[in-house]
Amino acid sequence: xxxxxxxxWIVRKILDAKKRYLNKDLNEALKDCCTTDKFRIKKTxxxxxxxxxxxxxxxxxxxxxxxxxxxxxxxxxxxxxxxxVDRIQKWGxxxxxxxxxxxxxxxxxxxxxxxxxxxxxxxxxxxxxWLGEKRKVSNWEEETEWIxxxxxxxxxxxxxxxxxxxxxxxxxxxxxxxxxFQDKKKEGRQILKEIVIQMHIRRGQQxxxxxxxxxxxxx
Numbered sequence: 001x002x003x004x005x006x007x008x009w010i011v012r013k014i015l016d017a018k019k020r021y022l023n024k025d026l027n028e029a030l031k032d033c034c035t036t037d038k039f040r041i042k043k044t045x046x047x048x049x050x051x052x053x054x055x056x057x058x059x060x061x062x063x064x065x066x067x068x069x070x071x072x073x074x075x076x077x078x079x080x081x082x083x084x085v086d087r088i089q090k091w092g093x094x095x096x097x098x099x100x101x102x103x104x105x106x107x108x109x110x111x112x113x114x115x116x117x118x119x120x121x122x123x124x125x126x127x128x129x130w131l132g133e134k135r136k137v138s139n140w141e142e143e144t145e146w147i148x149x150x151x152x153x154x155x156x157x158x159x160x161x162x163x164x165x166x167x168x169x170x171x172x173x174x175x176x177x178x179x180x181f182q183d184k185k186k187e188g189r190q191i192l193k194e195i196v197i198q199m200h201i202r203r204g205q206q207x208x209x210x211x212x213x214x215x216x217x218x219x
Contacts (some may be wrong), residue, residue: 057144101117123188
Protein backbone atom coordinates (compact mmCIF):
# COMPACT_ATOMS: atom_id res chain seq x y z
CA UNK A 1 0.00 0.00 0.00
CA UNK A 2 1.41 3.33 -1.02
CA UNK A 3 1.29 6.24 1.42
CA UNK A 4 -1.51 8.66 0.37
CA UNK A 5 -0.03 11.99 -0.67
CA UNK A 6 -2.97 13.87 0.84
CA UNK A 7 -2.78 12.11 4.20
CA UNK A 8 -1.93 14.26 7.20
CA TRP A 9 1.62 14.33 8.52
CA ILE A 10 1.09 11.90 11.42
CA VAL A 11 -0.71 9.33 9.23
CA ARG A 12 2.10 9.41 6.67
CA LYS A 13 4.69 8.91 9.42
CA ILE A 14 2.79 5.93 10.85
CA LEU A 15 2.48 4.28 7.43
CA ASP A 16 6.16 4.92 6.66
CA ALA A 17 7.14 3.32 9.99
CA LYS A 18 4.93 0.34 9.19
CA LYS A 19 6.73 -0.16 5.88
CA ARG A 20 10.11 -0.16 7.60
CA TYR A 21 9.08 -2.82 10.13
CA LEU A 22 7.35 -5.05 7.62
CA ASN A 23 10.77 -5.53 6.01
CA LYS A 24 12.41 -6.49 9.33
CA ASP A 25 12.43 -9.73 11.29
CA LEU A 26 9.81 -9.65 14.09
CA ASN A 27 12.27 -10.70 16.82
CA GLU A 28 14.78 -8.11 15.69
CA ALA A 29 12.06 -5.44 15.65
CA LEU A 30 11.01 -6.32 19.21
CA LYS A 31 14.60 -6.06 20.44
CA ASP A 32 14.64 -2.45 19.25
CA CYS A 33 11.75 -1.74 21.62
CA CYS A 34 13.17 -3.44 24.71
CA THR A 35 15.79 -2.86 27.39
CA THR A 36 17.00 -5.92 29.30
CA ASP A 37 14.08 -7.90 27.87
CA LYS A 38 11.52 -5.36 29.10
CA PHE A 39 9.31 -3.44 26.70
CA ARG A 40 9.93 0.30 26.86
CA ILE A 41 7.70 2.98 25.31
CA LYS A 42 10.68 5.34 25.03
CA LYS A 43 12.72 2.76 23.12
CA THR A 44 9.74 2.07 20.86
CA UNK A 45 9.33 5.77 20.12
CA UNK A 46 13.03 6.14 19.33
CA UNK A 47 12.96 3.00 17.15
CA UNK A 48 10.08 4.38 15.09
CA UNK A 49 11.80 7.69 14.48
CA UNK A 50 13.38 7.86 11.01
CA UNK A 51 17.16 8.11 11.12
CA UNK A 52 18.65 11.00 9.18
CA UNK A 53 22.21 12.15 8.80
CA UNK A 54 23.01 14.91 11.29
CA UNK A 55 23.88 18.20 9.62
CA UNK A 56 27.06 19.94 10.74
CA UNK A 57 25.21 23.26 10.92
CA UNK A 58 22.38 22.01 13.16
CA UNK A 59 23.77 23.96 16.13
CA UNK A 60 23.22 27.23 14.27
CA UNK A 61 19.44 26.79 14.34
CA UNK A 62 19.15 25.04 17.72
CA UNK A 63 20.71 27.79 19.82
CA UNK A 64 18.39 29.60 22.24
CA UNK A 65 20.13 32.97 22.07
CA UNK A 66 19.25 33.73 18.44
CA UNK A 67 16.10 35.74 17.62
CA UNK A 68 13.46 33.26 16.35
CA UNK A 69 12.70 35.03 13.06
CA UNK A 70 16.43 35.27 12.33
CA UNK A 71 16.79 31.58 13.07
CA UNK A 72 13.90 30.70 10.75
CA UNK A 73 15.33 32.57 7.76
CA UNK A 74 18.77 31.08 8.45
CA UNK A 75 17.20 27.59 8.51
CA UNK A 76 15.51 28.21 5.14
CA UNK A 77 18.84 29.40 3.70
CA UNK A 78 20.70 26.38 5.07
CA UNK A 79 18.06 24.08 3.56
CA UNK A 80 18.29 25.94 0.23
CA UNK A 81 14.61 26.90 0.47
CA UNK A 82 14.78 30.67 0.18
CA UNK A 83 12.84 31.87 -2.87
CA UNK A 84 15.81 33.30 -4.74
CA VAL A 85 15.39 34.31 -8.37
CA ASP A 86 17.09 31.21 -9.78
CA ARG A 87 14.59 29.01 -7.89
CA ILE A 88 11.59 31.14 -8.86
CA GLN A 89 12.53 30.90 -12.54
CA LYS A 90 12.53 27.12 -12.28
CA TRP A 91 8.87 27.36 -11.29
CA GLY A 92 8.14 29.06 -14.61
CA UNK A 93 7.80 32.58 -13.15
CA UNK A 94 9.38 35.40 -15.14
CA UNK A 95 11.25 37.81 -12.90
CA UNK A 96 14.24 40.13 -13.16
CA UNK A 97 17.29 37.98 -12.51
CA UNK A 98 19.79 40.70 -11.52
CA UNK A 99 20.83 41.01 -7.88
CA UNK A 100 19.09 44.07 -6.42
CA UNK A 101 21.66 44.48 -3.64
CA UNK A 102 24.83 45.09 -5.65
CA UNK A 103 23.33 46.03 -9.05
CA UNK A 104 26.29 44.55 -10.91
CA UNK A 105 24.19 42.45 -13.28
CA UNK A 106 25.03 39.23 -11.44
CA UNK A 107 22.25 36.64 -11.22
CA UNK A 108 20.58 36.39 -7.83
CA UNK A 109 21.34 32.99 -6.31
CA UNK A 110 21.78 31.85 -2.73
CA UNK A 111 25.55 31.63 -3.26
CA UNK A 112 25.66 35.14 -4.70
CA UNK A 113 23.58 36.73 -1.94
CA UNK A 114 25.73 35.07 0.76
CA UNK A 115 28.47 36.33 0.36
CA UNK A 116 29.70 36.81 -3.18
CA UNK A 117 27.59 39.96 -3.45
CA UNK A 118 29.66 43.06 -2.67
CA UNK A 119 26.80 44.48 -0.58
CA UNK A 120 26.60 41.42 1.69
CA UNK A 121 30.40 41.20 1.93
CA UNK A 122 30.45 44.88 2.93
CA UNK A 123 28.25 44.03 5.92
CA UNK A 124 29.73 40.67 6.98
CA UNK A 125 33.40 41.64 6.66
CA UNK A 126 33.34 44.47 9.29
CA UNK A 127 31.56 42.13 11.70
CA UNK A 128 34.38 39.61 11.35
CA UNK A 129 36.97 42.34 11.85
CA TRP A 130 35.16 43.61 14.95
CA LEU A 131 35.25 40.09 16.36
CA GLY A 132 38.98 39.96 15.70
CA GLU A 133 38.67 37.23 13.04
CA LYS A 134 41.47 37.72 10.52
CA ARG A 135 39.99 35.98 7.50
CA LYS A 136 38.55 36.93 4.16
CA VAL A 137 34.86 36.52 3.47
CA SER A 138 34.34 33.30 1.51
CA ASN A 139 31.35 31.68 -0.18
CA TRP A 140 28.15 30.47 1.49
CA GLU A 141 29.23 26.87 2.04
CA GLU A 142 32.65 27.74 3.46
CA GLU A 143 31.29 30.50 5.72
CA THR A 144 28.62 28.16 7.10
CA GLU A 145 31.16 25.40 7.70
CA TRP A 146 33.52 27.83 9.44
CA ILE A 147 30.73 29.25 11.61
CA UNK A 148 29.59 25.74 12.52
CA UNK A 149 33.07 24.85 13.75
CA UNK A 150 33.46 28.09 15.71
CA UNK A 151 30.12 27.78 17.50
CA UNK A 152 30.25 24.17 18.66
CA UNK A 153 30.76 25.22 22.28
CA UNK A 154 28.38 27.20 24.48
CA UNK A 155 30.78 30.03 25.32
CA UNK A 156 29.56 33.60 25.10
CA UNK A 157 31.78 34.45 22.13
CA UNK A 158 30.39 31.49 20.18
CA UNK A 159 26.82 32.55 21.01
CA UNK A 160 27.54 36.12 19.85
CA UNK A 161 29.04 34.85 16.59
CA UNK A 162 26.03 32.61 16.04
CA UNK A 163 23.68 35.52 16.76
CA UNK A 164 25.50 37.82 14.33
CA UNK A 165 25.54 35.24 11.53
CA UNK A 166 21.79 34.62 11.79
CA UNK A 167 21.10 38.36 12.06
CA UNK A 168 23.24 39.11 9.00
CA UNK A 169 21.47 36.50 6.88
CA UNK A 170 18.08 37.75 8.04
CA UNK A 171 18.77 41.44 7.40
CA UNK A 172 20.30 40.76 3.98
CA UNK A 173 17.27 38.72 2.94
CA UNK A 174 14.92 41.34 4.35
CA UNK A 175 16.72 44.11 2.48
CA UNK A 176 16.57 42.05 -0.71
CA UNK A 177 12.79 41.72 -0.32
CA UNK A 178 12.30 45.42 0.40
CA UNK A 179 14.29 46.43 -2.66
CA UNK A 180 12.64 43.91 -4.96
CA PHE A 181 9.04 44.36 -3.86
CA GLN A 182 8.83 47.85 -2.31
CA ASP A 183 11.45 49.70 -4.37
CA LYS A 184 13.10 51.05 -1.21
CA LYS A 185 16.64 50.60 0.00
CA LYS A 186 19.03 51.13 2.89
CA GLU A 187 22.74 51.74 2.77
CA GLY A 188 24.98 48.92 3.97
CA ARG A 189 26.23 50.94 6.94
CA GLN A 190 22.63 51.39 8.14
CA ILE A 191 22.01 47.63 8.03
CA LEU A 192 25.27 47.04 9.86
CA LYS A 193 24.30 49.57 12.52
CA GLU A 194 20.91 47.90 13.01
CA ILE A 195 22.52 44.50 13.52
CA VAL A 196 24.98 45.79 16.12
CA ILE A 197 22.38 47.86 17.99
CA GLN A 198 19.97 44.94 18.00
CA MET A 199 22.62 42.69 19.49
CA HIS A 200 23.60 45.17 22.22
CA ILE A 201 20.09 46.25 23.21
CA ARG A 202 17.93 43.16 22.68
CA ARG A 203 20.50 40.53 23.72
CA GLY A 204 23.50 42.15 25.36
CA GLN A 205 21.43 43.45 28.28
CA GLN A 206 19.79 40.07 28.90
CA UNK A 207 22.91 37.95 29.29
CA UNK A 208 25.55 39.10 31.78
CA UNK A 209 28.21 36.89 30.19
CA UNK A 210 27.55 38.58 26.84
CA UNK A 211 28.05 42.01 28.37
CA UNK A 212 31.57 41.19 29.50
CA UNK A 213 32.53 39.89 26.05
CA UNK A 214 30.90 42.85 24.29
CA UNK A 215 32.71 45.31 26.56
CA UNK A 216 36.05 43.69 25.73
CA UNK A 217 35.29 43.79 22.00
CA UNK A 218 34.29 47.46 22.17
CA UNK A 219 37.35 48.50 24.18
